[in-house]
Amino acid sequence: MLIFVNDNLKKLAKMFPADLYIVGGYVRNQIMGLPKTDVDLCGELKLDEVVSLLEGSMFSFKIKNKALGTGVIFDGTEEYEYSCFREEEYADGGDRMPIKVNFIKDVRQDAKRRDFTCNSLYYDIKKDKILDFYGGIEDIKRKVLKTVETPEFVLSHDGLRILRLFRFQCELNFKIDKETLNTAIKYAYNAKEISGERVVYEITRILHSDKRYPGYSKPNAFMKAFKLFNKASLWPAFGLDTPKIKLHMVKKVEHKSQGFLIDLIDTVEPISISYYLNLVLSQNFGVNKKLATQIINILSGYYDALNRLDNKNYFFKYFENFEQIYLLLSHKSKYLAMKYNFFYRYIISHKLVISLKDLKINGDDIKSKYPEVNPKRYKPILESLLSDVFDGKLQNNKKELIQAVEGKLKYL
16 A cells, blocks of 8 residues: 655655654555645654664654653654654543653554554655555545544543544544544543643544535534533533534634534623633633634624614624624524624725724823823723714824813713
Protein backbone atom coordinates (compact mmCIF):
# COMPACT_ATOMS: atom_id res chain seq x y z
CA MET A 1 0.00 0.00 0.00
CA LEU A 2 1.54 3.28 -1.14
CA ILE A 3 2.00 5.98 1.51
CA PHE A 4 3.43 9.27 0.29
CA VAL A 5 6.54 10.40 2.14
CA ASN A 6 8.53 13.47 1.16
CA ASP A 7 12.27 13.27 0.46
CA ASN A 8 13.27 14.97 3.71
CA LEU A 9 11.41 12.39 5.76
CA LYS A 10 13.18 9.62 3.85
CA LYS A 11 16.53 11.28 4.61
CA LEU A 12 15.55 11.59 8.27
CA ALA A 13 14.62 7.91 8.47
CA LYS A 14 17.98 6.89 6.99
CA MET A 15 19.75 8.83 9.74
CA PHE A 16 17.94 6.88 12.47
CA PRO A 17 19.78 3.75 13.61
CA ALA A 18 16.39 2.20 14.44
CA ASP A 19 13.13 2.17 12.49
CA LEU A 20 11.21 5.44 12.26
CA TYR A 21 7.44 5.35 11.91
CA ILE A 22 4.64 7.67 10.83
CA VAL A 23 1.63 6.93 12.99
CA GLY A 24 -2.00 8.01 13.27
CA GLY A 25 -4.17 10.26 11.14
CA TYR A 26 -1.65 10.74 8.32
CA VAL A 27 -1.56 7.01 7.58
CA ARG A 28 -5.33 6.66 8.01
CA ASN A 29 -6.05 9.49 5.59
CA GLN A 30 -3.63 8.16 2.99
CA ILE A 31 -5.46 4.84 3.03
CA MET A 32 -8.83 6.58 2.76
CA GLY A 33 -7.72 8.95 0.00
CA LEU A 34 -8.37 12.00 2.21
CA PRO A 35 -6.21 15.15 2.50
CA LYS A 36 -3.00 14.68 4.44
CA THR A 37 -2.87 15.63 8.11
CA ASP A 38 0.19 16.67 10.12
CA VAL A 39 2.91 14.03 10.28
CA ASP A 40 3.35 12.36 13.67
CA LEU A 41 6.54 10.35 14.04
CA CYS A 42 7.56 7.82 16.66
CA GLY A 43 10.46 5.52 17.37
CA GLU A 44 12.49 3.83 20.05
CA LEU A 45 15.12 6.59 20.29
CA LYS A 46 14.84 8.69 23.45
CA LEU A 47 14.84 12.46 23.30
CA ASP A 48 18.50 12.98 24.19
CA GLU A 49 19.44 10.42 21.53
CA VAL A 50 17.43 12.33 18.91
CA VAL A 51 19.12 15.58 19.96
CA SER A 52 22.58 14.03 19.50
CA LEU A 53 21.61 12.34 16.24
CA LEU A 54 20.35 15.51 14.56
CA GLU A 55 23.06 17.87 15.80
CA GLY A 56 24.82 19.50 12.84
CA SER A 57 22.37 18.06 10.30
CA MET A 58 19.76 19.73 8.14
CA PHE A 59 17.26 18.94 10.90
CA SER A 60 16.76 20.55 14.28
CA PHE A 61 14.92 19.28 17.33
CA LYS A 62 13.01 20.94 20.14
CA ILE A 63 11.93 19.01 23.22
CA LYS A 64 8.24 19.55 23.93
CA ASN A 65 7.51 17.41 27.01
CA LYS A 66 10.39 15.52 28.56
CA ALA A 67 8.17 13.49 30.90
CA LEU A 68 6.09 12.19 27.98
CA GLY A 69 9.03 11.89 25.61
CA THR A 70 7.72 14.27 22.94
CA GLY A 71 9.39 16.84 20.73
CA VAL A 72 9.27 18.52 17.33
CA ILE A 73 11.65 17.89 14.44
CA PHE A 74 12.17 20.76 11.97
CA ASP A 75 13.58 20.48 8.47
CA GLY A 76 13.46 24.17 7.57
CA THR A 77 10.04 24.19 5.94
CA GLU A 78 8.14 21.37 7.67
CA GLU A 79 7.81 20.23 11.24
CA TYR A 80 7.03 16.77 12.58
CA GLU A 81 5.85 15.75 16.04
CA TYR A 82 8.07 13.01 17.48
CA SER A 83 7.29 10.75 20.42
CA CYS A 84 9.34 7.99 22.01
CA PHE A 85 7.80 4.55 22.29
CA ARG A 86 6.25 4.38 25.74
CA GLU A 87 3.78 2.64 27.97
CA GLU A 88 1.62 4.52 30.45
CA GLU A 89 -0.14 3.95 33.77
CA TYR A 90 -3.18 5.96 34.90
CA ALA A 91 -4.89 6.59 38.22
CA ASP A 92 -8.59 6.04 38.69
CA GLY A 93 -10.90 9.04 38.43
CA GLY A 94 -10.60 10.29 34.87
CA ASP A 95 -7.36 12.31 34.99
CA ARG A 96 -6.01 11.97 31.45
CA MET A 97 -2.38 12.53 32.43
CA PRO A 98 -0.48 9.31 33.17
CA ILE A 99 0.97 8.85 36.64
CA LYS A 100 3.84 6.78 35.27
CA VAL A 101 5.59 6.63 31.89
CA ASN A 102 8.07 3.97 30.84
CA PHE A 103 10.11 4.42 27.66
CA ILE A 104 10.35 1.19 25.71
CA LYS A 105 11.71 -0.25 22.46
CA ASP A 106 8.76 -2.38 21.37
CA VAL A 107 6.46 -0.79 18.75
CA ARG A 108 3.74 -3.33 19.55
CA GLN A 109 3.66 -2.20 23.17
CA ASP A 110 3.56 1.43 22.07
CA ALA A 111 0.49 0.68 19.99
CA LYS A 112 -1.42 -0.33 23.14
CA ARG A 113 -1.57 3.32 24.27
CA ARG A 114 -3.25 4.50 21.04
CA ASP A 115 -6.97 5.26 20.98
CA PHE A 116 -8.78 3.76 17.96
CA THR A 117 -7.83 1.09 15.49
CA CYS A 118 -7.97 3.45 12.50
CA ASN A 119 -5.40 5.68 14.24
CA SER A 120 -3.06 2.88 15.34
CA LEU A 121 -1.44 2.18 11.97
CA TYR A 122 2.36 2.51 11.91
CA TYR A 123 4.10 3.17 8.61
CA ASP A 124 7.75 2.07 8.61
CA ILE A 125 9.44 4.70 6.41
CA LYS A 126 12.59 2.66 5.76
CA LYS A 127 10.82 -0.57 4.86
CA ASP A 128 7.81 1.04 3.16
CA LYS A 129 5.50 -1.15 5.21
CA ILE A 130 2.42 -0.64 7.37
CA LEU A 131 2.20 -2.34 10.74
CA ASP A 132 -1.42 -3.03 11.67
CA PHE A 133 -1.67 -4.66 15.10
CA TYR A 134 -5.40 -4.17 15.65
CA GLY A 135 -7.08 -4.62 12.28
CA GLY A 136 -7.20 -0.90 11.61
CA ILE A 137 -7.19 -1.24 7.83
CA GLU A 138 -10.20 -3.56 7.95
CA ASP A 139 -12.04 -1.19 10.30
CA ILE A 140 -11.33 1.69 7.91
CA LYS A 141 -12.88 -0.34 5.10
CA ARG A 142 -15.88 -1.11 7.34
CA LYS A 143 -16.01 2.55 8.46
CA VAL A 144 -16.05 1.57 12.12
CA LEU A 145 -14.52 3.31 15.13
CA LYS A 146 -13.27 0.82 17.69
CA THR A 147 -10.75 1.02 20.53
CA VAL A 148 -7.40 -0.74 20.17
CA GLU A 149 -7.62 -2.63 23.44
CA THR A 150 -10.80 -3.11 25.47
CA PRO A 151 -12.93 0.07 25.59
CA GLU A 152 -12.60 0.01 29.38
CA PHE A 153 -8.80 0.09 29.11
CA VAL A 154 -8.76 2.89 26.52
CA LEU A 155 -11.58 5.19 27.63
CA SER A 156 -11.95 4.89 31.41
CA HIS A 157 -9.20 7.42 32.21
CA ASP A 158 -9.46 9.94 29.36
CA GLY A 159 -12.49 12.11 28.65
CA LEU A 160 -10.71 13.76 25.72
CA ARG A 161 -10.58 10.45 23.88
CA ILE A 162 -14.36 10.26 24.22
CA LEU A 163 -14.79 13.72 22.67
CA ARG A 164 -12.40 12.72 19.90
CA LEU A 165 -14.40 9.54 19.34
CA PHE A 166 -17.57 11.56 18.87
CA ARG A 167 -15.75 14.02 16.60
CA PHE A 168 -14.17 11.33 14.40
CA GLN A 169 -17.54 9.72 13.73
CA CYS A 170 -18.73 13.08 12.34
CA GLU A 171 -15.61 13.97 10.35
CA LEU A 172 -15.00 10.51 8.90
CA ASN A 173 -18.66 9.47 8.60
CA PHE A 174 -17.90 6.29 10.61
CA LYS A 175 -20.08 4.28 12.93
CA ILE A 176 -18.98 3.64 16.51
CA ASP A 177 -18.59 0.02 17.59
CA LYS A 178 -21.37 -0.85 20.07
CA GLU A 179 -19.12 -1.81 23.00
CA THR A 180 -16.92 1.25 22.40
CA LEU A 181 -19.98 3.52 22.36
CA ASN A 182 -21.51 2.06 25.53
CA THR A 183 -18.22 2.48 27.38
CA ALA A 184 -17.81 6.04 26.10
CA ILE A 185 -21.25 6.93 27.43
CA LYS A 186 -20.43 5.23 30.74
CA TYR A 187 -17.31 7.37 31.24
CA ALA A 188 -18.45 10.52 29.42
CA TYR A 189 -18.44 12.61 32.59
CA ASN A 190 -14.65 12.30 32.70
CA ALA A 191 -14.78 15.15 30.20
CA LYS A 192 -14.99 17.42 33.25
CA GLU A 193 -11.20 17.08 33.51
CA ILE A 194 -10.66 18.72 30.09
CA SER A 195 -9.73 22.40 29.99
CA GLY A 196 -12.36 24.85 28.76
CA GLU A 197 -10.15 25.88 25.85
CA ARG A 198 -9.83 22.26 24.67
CA VAL A 199 -13.58 21.72 25.05
CA VAL A 200 -14.17 24.75 22.81
CA TYR A 201 -11.68 23.35 20.28
CA GLU A 202 -13.39 19.95 20.15
CA ILE A 203 -16.95 21.34 20.04
CA THR A 204 -15.96 23.80 17.31
CA ARG A 205 -14.38 20.96 15.30
CA ILE A 206 -17.55 18.91 15.78
CA LEU A 207 -19.78 21.82 14.70
CA HIS A 208 -17.78 22.21 11.49
CA SER A 209 -17.05 18.51 10.97
CA ASP A 210 -18.84 18.44 7.61
CA LYS A 211 -16.26 20.96 6.33
CA ARG A 212 -13.28 18.88 7.42
CA TYR A 213 -13.36 16.60 4.37
CA PRO A 214 -15.86 18.16 1.92
CA GLY A 215 -17.88 15.57 0.05
CA TYR A 216 -17.07 12.88 2.59
CA SER A 217 -18.91 13.96 5.70
CA LYS A 218 -22.64 14.64 5.56
CA PRO A 219 -24.30 18.05 6.10
CA ASN A 220 -25.03 18.73 9.76
CA ALA A 221 -22.79 15.77 10.65
CA PHE A 222 -22.36 17.33 14.09
CA MET A 223 -25.84 16.14 15.03
CA LYS A 224 -24.48 12.60 15.43
CA ALA A 225 -22.16 13.79 18.20
CA PHE A 226 -24.60 16.16 19.87
CA LYS A 227 -27.27 13.48 20.08
CA LEU A 228 -24.72 11.35 21.92
CA PHE A 229 -23.86 14.31 24.16
CA ASN A 230 -27.56 14.44 25.05
CA LYS A 231 -27.80 10.69 25.51
CA ALA A 232 -24.76 10.68 27.81
CA SER A 233 -25.95 13.82 29.68
CA LEU A 234 -22.51 15.20 28.91
CA TRP A 235 -23.21 18.96 28.97
CA PRO A 236 -22.93 19.36 32.78
CA ALA A 237 -19.33 18.11 32.51
CA PHE A 238 -18.62 21.39 30.73
CA GLY A 239 -20.33 23.42 33.43
CA LEU A 240 -23.61 23.85 31.52
CA ASP A 241 -26.90 23.81 33.42
CA THR A 242 -28.70 21.15 31.45
CA PRO A 243 -28.22 17.42 30.74
CA LYS A 244 -29.70 17.84 27.25
CA ILE A 245 -29.89 20.72 24.76
CA LYS A 246 -32.82 21.17 22.39
CA LEU A 247 -31.11 21.42 19.02
CA HIS A 248 -33.01 23.62 16.57
CA MET A 249 -31.25 26.83 15.54
CA VAL A 250 -27.82 25.21 15.20
CA LYS A 251 -29.18 23.12 12.31
CA LYS A 252 -30.41 26.20 10.45
CA VAL A 253 -27.77 28.90 10.67
CA GLU A 254 -24.44 29.22 8.92
CA HIS A 255 -22.63 30.35 12.07
CA LYS A 256 -22.90 27.09 14.00
CA SER A 257 -21.34 28.32 17.25
CA GLN A 258 -23.89 31.12 17.54
CA GLY A 259 -26.72 28.74 16.70
CA PHE A 260 -25.50 26.33 19.37
CA LEU A 261 -25.44 29.10 21.99
CA ILE A 262 -28.98 30.16 21.05
CA ASP A 263 -30.15 26.57 21.53
CA LEU A 264 -28.37 26.48 24.89
CA ILE A 265 -30.10 29.70 26.01
CA ASP A 266 -33.49 28.52 24.75
CA THR A 267 -33.02 25.30 26.72
CA VAL A 268 -31.77 26.80 29.97
CA GLU A 269 -33.87 30.00 29.83
CA PRO A 270 -31.58 32.05 32.11
CA ILE A 271 -32.93 35.15 33.85
CA SER A 272 -30.15 37.28 32.35
CA ILE A 273 -28.88 36.23 28.93
CA SER A 274 -25.79 38.46 29.02
CA TYR A 275 -24.82 37.33 32.53
CA TYR A 276 -25.27 33.66 31.65
CA LEU A 277 -23.33 33.94 28.40
CA ASN A 278 -20.48 35.72 30.15
CA LEU A 279 -20.37 32.92 32.71
CA VAL A 280 -20.35 30.19 30.05
CA LEU A 281 -17.92 31.84 27.64
CA SER A 282 -15.43 33.37 30.07
CA GLN A 283 -15.44 31.04 33.07
CA ASN A 284 -16.45 27.68 31.60
CA PHE A 285 -14.88 27.88 28.16
CA GLY A 286 -12.04 30.38 28.67
CA VAL A 287 -13.00 32.59 25.71
CA ASN A 288 -11.02 35.84 25.69
CA LYS A 289 -12.83 38.95 26.87
CA LYS A 290 -12.94 40.75 23.50
CA LEU A 291 -14.47 37.82 21.65
CA ALA A 292 -16.86 37.01 24.51
CA THR A 293 -18.08 40.63 24.53
CA GLN A 294 -18.79 40.49 20.79
CA ILE A 295 -20.64 37.18 21.02
CA ILE A 296 -22.73 38.46 23.95
CA ASN A 297 -23.63 41.60 21.98
CA ILE A 298 -24.68 39.59 18.92
CA LEU A 299 -26.86 37.16 20.85
CA SER A 300 -28.32 39.88 23.09
CA GLY A 301 -29.20 41.74 19.89
CA TYR A 302 -30.93 38.65 18.55
CA TYR A 303 -33.09 38.31 21.66
CA ASP A 304 -33.78 42.06 22.00
CA ALA A 305 -35.07 41.99 18.41
CA LEU A 306 -37.40 39.13 19.31
CA ASN A 307 -38.55 41.26 22.24
CA ARG A 308 -39.11 44.16 19.80
CA LEU A 309 -36.85 46.75 21.42
CA ASP A 310 -37.52 50.18 19.91
CA ASN A 311 -35.38 51.06 16.90
CA LYS A 312 -33.31 53.88 18.39
CA ASN A 313 -32.25 52.09 21.56
CA TYR A 314 -31.78 48.89 19.60
CA PHE A 315 -29.26 50.33 17.16
CA PHE A 316 -27.46 52.35 19.83
CA LYS A 317 -26.59 48.93 21.28
CA TYR A 318 -26.27 46.66 18.27
CA PHE A 319 -25.47 48.67 15.13
CA GLU A 320 -21.88 47.41 14.76
CA ASN A 321 -22.89 43.73 14.90
CA PHE A 322 -26.26 43.93 13.20
CA GLU A 323 -25.25 42.18 10.00
CA GLN A 324 -24.44 39.04 12.01
CA ILE A 325 -27.59 39.48 14.10
CA TYR A 326 -29.64 39.76 10.92
CA LEU A 327 -28.38 36.39 9.68
CA LEU A 328 -29.57 34.76 12.90
CA LEU A 329 -32.83 36.68 13.08
CA SER A 330 -33.84 35.84 9.52
CA HIS A 331 -34.00 32.15 10.49
CA LYS A 332 -36.31 32.89 13.40
CA SER A 333 -38.58 35.72 12.16
CA LYS A 334 -38.35 37.03 8.62
CA TYR A 335 -40.73 39.84 9.54
CA LEU A 336 -38.54 41.14 12.39
CA ALA A 337 -35.38 40.64 10.35
CA MET A 338 -36.83 42.81 7.54
CA LYS A 339 -38.16 45.40 10.00
CA TYR A 340 -34.83 46.00 11.72
CA ASN A 341 -32.87 45.69 8.49
CA PHE A 342 -34.96 48.47 6.93
CA PHE A 343 -34.02 50.84 9.77
CA TYR A 344 -30.38 49.67 9.62
CA ARG A 345 -30.21 50.57 5.93
CA TYR A 346 -31.91 53.89 6.65
CA ILE A 347 -29.23 54.76 9.22
CA ILE A 348 -26.48 53.97 6.73
CA SER A 349 -28.04 55.77 3.75
CA HIS A 350 -28.79 58.91 5.80
CA LYS A 351 -25.46 58.78 7.63
CA LEU A 352 -27.11 59.07 11.03
CA VAL A 353 -24.85 59.36 14.06
CA ILE A 354 -25.42 56.09 15.90
CA SER A 355 -22.28 55.51 17.96
CA LEU A 356 -20.40 57.41 20.66
CA LYS A 357 -17.24 57.18 18.62
CA ASP A 358 -18.96 59.22 15.88
CA LEU A 359 -19.73 62.14 18.21
CA LYS A 360 -17.53 65.18 17.70
CA ILE A 361 -16.66 65.26 21.41
CA ASN A 362 -15.45 62.69 23.90
CA GLY A 363 -14.59 62.38 27.57
CA ASP A 364 -11.36 64.35 27.16
CA ASP A 365 -13.33 67.32 25.80
CA ILE A 366 -15.66 67.24 28.81
CA LYS A 367 -12.66 67.03 31.14
CA SER A 368 -11.02 70.03 29.47
CA LYS A 369 -14.12 72.25 29.68
CA TYR A 370 -15.51 70.91 32.97
CA PRO A 371 -12.57 69.58 35.02
CA GLU A 372 -14.68 69.35 38.17
CA VAL A 373 -16.98 66.67 36.65
CA ASN A 374 -16.48 63.10 37.90
CA PRO A 375 -15.22 60.92 34.99
CA LYS A 376 -17.90 58.35 35.84
CA ARG A 377 -20.47 60.84 34.50
CA TYR A 378 -18.83 61.16 31.06
CA LYS A 379 -20.51 58.15 29.49
CA PRO A 380 -24.14 58.95 30.48
CA ILE A 381 -23.59 62.56 29.37
CA LEU A 382 -22.23 61.45 25.98
CA GLU A 383 -25.05 58.93 25.55
CA SER A 384 -27.62 61.65 26.22
CA LEU A 385 -25.93 63.92 23.68
CA LEU A 386 -25.91 61.07 21.15
CA SER A 387 -29.65 60.59 21.66
CA ASP A 388 -30.28 64.31 21.04
CA VAL A 389 -28.13 64.30 17.89
CA PHE A 390 -29.92 61.23 16.60
CA ASP A 391 -33.30 62.89 17.20
CA GLY A 392 -32.17 66.08 15.45
CA LYS A 393 -32.27 68.21 18.60
CA LEU A 394 -28.54 68.96 18.36
CA GLN A 395 -26.06 69.22 15.52
CA ASN A 396 -23.04 66.98 15.64
CA ASN A 397 -20.45 69.70 15.95
CA LYS A 398 -18.02 70.17 18.78
CA LYS A 399 -18.96 73.71 19.80
CA GLU A 400 -22.69 73.00 20.10
CA LEU A 401 -22.14 69.72 21.93
CA ILE A 402 -19.77 71.28 24.47
CA GLN A 403 -22.32 73.96 25.18
CA ALA A 404 -25.02 71.31 25.63
CA VAL A 405 -22.98 69.50 28.27
CA GLU A 406 -23.77 72.21 30.83
CA GLY A 407 -27.47 71.44 30.58
CA LYS A 408 -26.84 67.72 30.98
CA LEU A 409 -24.90 68.31 34.20
CA LYS A 410 -28.12 69.35 35.93
CA TYR A 411 -29.66 65.91 35.43
CA LEU A 412 -26.85 63.40 34.90
